[in-house]
Amino acid sequence: MKEHSGYMKALKCRECGREYPLTANHVCEFDFGPLEVAYDYDRIKKSLTKAAIASRPKTMWRYRELLPVANDPTVGLQVGFTPLVKADRLAKKLGIRELWIKNDTVNYPTLSFKDRVVSVALSRSRELGFDTVACASTGNLANSVAAQAASAGLKAYVFIPSDLEQGKIVNSLIYGANVIGIKGHYDEVNRLCAEIAGKFGWAFVNVNMRPYYAEGSKSMAYEIAEQHGWRVPQHTVVPVASGSLLTKIQKGYQEFIKLGLVPQTKYAVHGAQATGCSPISVAQKAGLDFFKPVKPDTIAKSLAIGTPADGFYALKVMRDTNGAAEDVTDDEIRDGIKLLAETEGIFAETAGGVTVGVAKKLIDSGKIPRDDSAVLCVTGNGLKTLDAVVGHVGKPREIKPSLREFEALITNEEKVNA
Amino acid sequence: MPKKVRIPTPLRKFTNNEELVEVNAATIGEAIVELQTRFPGIQERLVDEKGEVRRFVNVYVNEEDIRFLKNKQTPLKDGDEISIIPAIAGG
Numbered sequence: 443m444k445e446h447s448g449y450m451k452a453l454k455c456r457e458c459g460r461e462y463p464l465t466a467n468h469v470c471e472f473d474f475g476p477l478e479v480a481y482d483y484d485r486i487k488k489s490l491t492k493a494a495i496a497s498r499p500k501t502m503w504r505y506r507e508l509l510p511v512a513n514d515p516t517v518g519l520q521v522g523f524t525p526l527v528k529a530d531r532l533a534k535k536l537g538i539r540e541l542w543i544k545n546d547t548v549n550y551p552t553l554s555f556k557d558r559v560v561s562v563a564l565s566r567s568r569e570l571g572f573d574t575v576a577c578a579s580t581g582n583l584a585n586s587v588a589a590q591a592a593s594a595g596l597k598a599y600v601f602i603p604s605d606l607e608q609g610k611i612v613n614s615l616i617y618g619a620n621v622i623g624i625k626g627h628y629d630e631v632n633r634l635c636a637e638i639a640g641k642f643g644w645a646f647v648n649v650n651m652r653p654y655y656a657e658g659s660k661s662m663a664y665e666i667a668e669q670h671g672w673r674v675p676q677h678t679v680v681p682v683a684s685g686s687l688l689t690k691i692q693k694g695y696q697e698f699i700k701l702g703l704v705p706q707t708k709y710a711v712h713g714a715q716a717t718g719c720s721p722i723s724v725a726q727k728a729g730l731d732f733f734k735p736v737k738p739d740t741i742a743k744s745l746a747i748g749t750p751a752d753g754f755y756a757l758k759v760m761r762d763t764n765g766a767a768e769d770v771t772d773d774e775i776r777d778g779i780k781l782l783a784e785t786e787g788i789f790a791e792t793a794g795g796v797t798v799g800v801a802k803k804l805i806d807s808g809k810i811p812r813d814d815s816a817v818l819c820v821t822g823n824g825l826k827t828l829d830a831v832v833g834h835v836g837k838p839r840e841i842k843p844s845l846r847e848f849e850a851l852i853t854n855e856e857k858v859n860a
Numbered sequence: 861m862p863k864k865v866r867i868p869t870p871l872r873k874f875t876n877n878e879e880l881v882e883v884n885a886a887t888i889g890e891a892i893v894e895l896q897t898r899f900p901g902i903q904e905r906l907v908d909e910k911g912e913v914r915r916f917v918n919v920y921v922n923e924e925d926i927r928f929l930k931n932k933q934t935p936l937k938d939g940d941e942i943s944i945i946p947a948i949a950g951g
Contacts, residue, residue: 471870474916474946578950632950633920640869649949684951735927749925751951754915
């Protein structure tokens with residue numbers, strides 16, 4: 443009897459189209475191309491209507507037919523449906539007619555978009571019978587695997603570069619996960635994990651479970667489209683590390699168009715990188731369809747992937763949608779974080795500073811026209827990367843608990859500001 | 861003196877499940893040809909029609925990506941360790 447697999451049909455190689463069974467496997471054995479989940483869209487179309495979606499709880503699982511689990515999810519049922527915030531004050535600063543922030547700084551449970559992919563990966567890992575999960579991470583993913591594995595009673599091993607921000611390290615340790623710090627940058631952690639995954643029978647969420655895991659990112663696109671009034675925004679600016687999120691946001695929009703949930707309109711997907719790790723941005727600006735790996739050196743550690751796994755596909759999405767890429771320096775990243783905080787009251791991590799900084803550049807250069815509307819994907823919370831801004835945001839002014847001292851301080855300040 | 865090549869799981873069917881094989885080649889390009897001579901069929905998995913290393917195949921010499929070295933022309937010396945790693949995942 444054929445095993446029940448929900449709305450999934452097979453794993454399919456993105457390069458050559460060869461099909462594989464729905465197991466824990468991410469590589470085509472013929473050309474080593476990445477495997478991707480293929481779905482039965484005819485069946486999905488019958489079940490996933492706007493009315494059906496509207497009747498379901500406000501989480502990413504309201505689009506369940508388009509997420510790769512065979513049965514109902516069992517991990518991370520509360521994840522997603524984060525606010526889409528109309529950012530009028532930031533729009534004014536950046537000089538654009540309309541601006542929205544997709545605010546994944548408040549995603550559940552670990553305050554980054556990684557909660558989406560981990561919820562899918564761990565639900566599927568359980569279906570496939572794993573009791574140990576693992577990942578290679580720049581921090582946010584490690585936090586989410588550690589937390590969600592704890593809540594599901596799974597054993598977790600997370601591998602991170604040993605020089606990560608304190609906040610991200612503590613945020614993995616607290617859940618009792620096995621945290622392994624690797625003396626090297628992320629690409630080296632990744633290579634080691636590829637070798638470990640071949641030896642140990644674990645569910646590595648972004649290695650052998652990657653075809654399922656990566657699909658979780660599509661939920662961000664579904665939510666944006668629904669919250670934006672069932673239409674794809676004219677511009678979406680997405681931070682690029684491995685290029686997976688950008689690629690899956692495009693897939694999410696395309697699926698909604700294919701299913702008739704949103705009208706087919708013209709839209710662009712843009713990529714945001716840090717100048718200290720910008721293989722995709724450099725290639726896109728040079729008009730290339732391939733990139734040269736780099737050694738990262740940036741405060742945006744969550745984006746510090748020098749050998750982006752989905753780099754080719756991210757470049758293709760930008761080509762196909764007429765999107766652009768840009769990159770910003772460490773100072774511009776901090777300015778972006780501060781600008782978003784001061785105008786919208788949203789404290790983003792460094793990747794958010796990258797997205798805001800790049801949006802500013804794309805608007806100034808006319809690649810995002812000032813009369814258009816744009817959505818910025820802000821993917822992680824600033825409390826996790828305090829190290830990046832400490833010393834750049836001033837200090838509290840200290841006084842004794844005395845009204846006289848406070849009045850002196852205020853008077854002084856008024857003189858300075860006068 | 862030979863160099864060691866670490867074979868990834870999907871290619872071990874060519875090497876009788878050997879995880880580590882030795883070659884005498886002087887460059888990465890020559891090592892691929894030498895592997896093909898001993899394990900027919902393996903070359904096609906590593907390089908495309910134009911003879912270039914496939915874009916989802918990552919080759920490392922002593923932990924360094926050959927794209928930071930001289931790609932297929934990367935020289936090999938005695939005792940070097942070569943790793944072939946499919947479709948770097950992650951992210």
